[in-house]
Amino acid sequence: MEGEIETDPKASVAIGGRRISVQTLIFWAGMTFWIGNTILNTSSAGLVALWSSLLFLAEIIILTSATRTIHLNQVPAFYCWGGVMLTLVWLAGYAFTIVEPDKGALSWNFFAPFMEESLKLAPVAFFLWRQRRARLWSLAASDLLLLAAASGAGFALVEDAFIQHKFGLWHAVAWLPSTAVIGGSLTVGHQTWTSLGGATLGLALLWRPRKPKVYLLGASGFLWSMLDHFGNNIVVGRSGFLLDFLSFIRSHGWLSLYLFWIALVVVIASDLNAIHRALPPLPELKMPFADLFTNRARPIWEFLLTKRALAFVAVHYRQEPPAVRSGQLEPILYGLSQRAAELRGGSKSSPQPPAGPNRPTWLRC
Secondary structure, eight states: TTTOOOTTTEEEEEETTEEEEEEHHHHHHHHHHHEEEHHHHHHHHHHHHHHHHHHHHHHHHHHHTTOOOOOHHHHHHHHHHHHHHHHHHHHHHHHHHHOOTTSSHHHHHHHHHHHHHHHHHHHHHHHHHHTTTTGGGGOOOOHHHHHHHHHHHHHHHHHHHHHHHHHHHOOOOOTTTOOEETTTTEOOOOHHHHHHHHHHHHHHHHHHOOTTHHHHHHHHHHHHHHHHHHHHHHHHOOOOOHHHHHHHHTTTTHHHHHHHHHHHHHHHHHHHHHHHHOOOGGGGOOOGGGGSSSSHHHHHHHHHHHHHHHHHHHHHHHOOOOOOOOIIIHHHHHHHHHHHHHHHOSSSSSSSOBSSSSSSSSOOO
């Protein structure tokens, strides 16, 4: 019967001739309530904040479309996780008032940026931890930049809406609608701060420099964002040496804007370099452009994402010691090679016979 909910664990509902899982319906219902309630309470400011966050995400999606390996259906999930993190920030802030009731205190202005920047990146860190045995090796730096941007955008939505509802709409810089220019200073916003943290984390995982450089690179975006966030917060109602020093270091907030664009360019360039240099020019790894205009367009896009993932695993394969190669990377390489072959031509066989138990011949060292 139409509209009837099944009782099995994968229950679904029939809507317009299509079956949609109950889990999906609950997800979109929660998202609709969250965004709708924000707009109802902030009016036009809520619409502006929503448009700004979605436009920012659209820009990142477009700019990373030539390098990412993840599907776009993961972006709404991280957007929502960013909103959840804002709730956790509110709870943590409420608990911190027990220790320091004065929200204008210096400790509050330091605690808030650290807590917020940490929680915004927490969904990305959790994703990496869960995928550490397999998917981690096939991710592009662009993937982490995009997921971090989604988390930051979801986190910023409610805060941006209520701030603009109370103090008026912001004047943003071109191409970054989530920024706010106030006098000669710039606030780049949560989306940009988190994206910067995701970019350096992605570059650290892709480049994998020796310790401790890998840790410094991975944490550098987060640390800078926290510093810029801290400097942005203490501007209100303060003066003195600390404020002047931070304003100089931050260039009144404008340095973060330049660092974000630099990080974005480096991420995309690094991913493109890996994609085009890691794999050999084998016919079975070339994209069949003619199929883009047929009913095989979707499998070809899947093939392209799989090929990119294969390239990133190949990059790590050449960097890692033999124990990691045989224990973790060779099964992933073989699996992705077989998947690419199936998507490329419908074949069930690997594009190359394995050189070892799981290694394609083009990676024989």
